[in-house]
Amino acid sequence: MIVKAWRLITPDLVLAAPITAITPQLMAKHGLQGLILDVDNTLIGDDEADVSPEVRLWVTTMQQQQYSLCLASNNFSDRRIQKVAASINLPYRSRAGKPSRRVVRQVLDAMQLPSAQVGMVGDRLFTDTIVGNRLGLFTILVQPPCEENIEFLKPSLASIFKIRSSFLRNGEIWIARRSGVKV
Structure with a gap:
């Protein structure tokens, strides 16, 4: 039972790069026809x-x-999410409540693809990876696009959010690694 619980936070693929490292070749290699994308710290930074x-x-x-x-x-x-979605011409759902499956399951149904052909892409183990694994999606953990831009020396509201988000993400990864999960 404990092994199964740790499997929930284990992504199928970990990229030490932002989302743009997902290529058509990578999609073909893993048999993927679609992606469900997180927004904050996956497509754009928290404050962007x-x-x-x-x-x-x-x-x-x-x-x-x-x-x-x-x-x-x-x-x-x-x-905010509607503005991001409109700017890149993609359908969206906000307030998903991940790791709850309800909204992500609705997105998957709308895509009309089998779960084995859809990847869940995000920056967080305890939300994006868990929901993807619970639904049988191929889970991909990516680096946030703004991680290298954290400004520790010039505190502002934006940099505080970046630091907080980075701290939480790194905490999740530390817990996973201490538990034997390969991340």
Whole structure:
């Protein structure tokens, strides 16, 4: 029973790079036809409102290759997530409540793909990876796009959120590693 519990926080793939490292070749290698994407610290930083040109290009490339993409965010600001989704022309759901399966299951149903062909992409083990594993999705843990930009010397509200988010993420990874999970 304990081994099964640790399996829930074990991603199928860990990338030491941002989401743009997911290529059509990687998708083909793992038999994926679609991705459910977290937003905060996966596509954009916690305090960012605009999608970077690199991520825009990545989304366009994935869409041109006929991959189904959808956003599923725990963020409560529907306006913010809607703005991000509209800027890259993707369907979305905010207030997902991950690791609850309800909203992510609705997104998966809307994609009309078998769960084995869909990846759940995010930066957090205890939300994104758990919900993906609970639904039988291929789980991919990525580096946040802004992790290297944390400004410890110039405290501001934005940098405090980045530090908090980085601390929580690193805490999850530390717990997982101490428990024997390969992350």
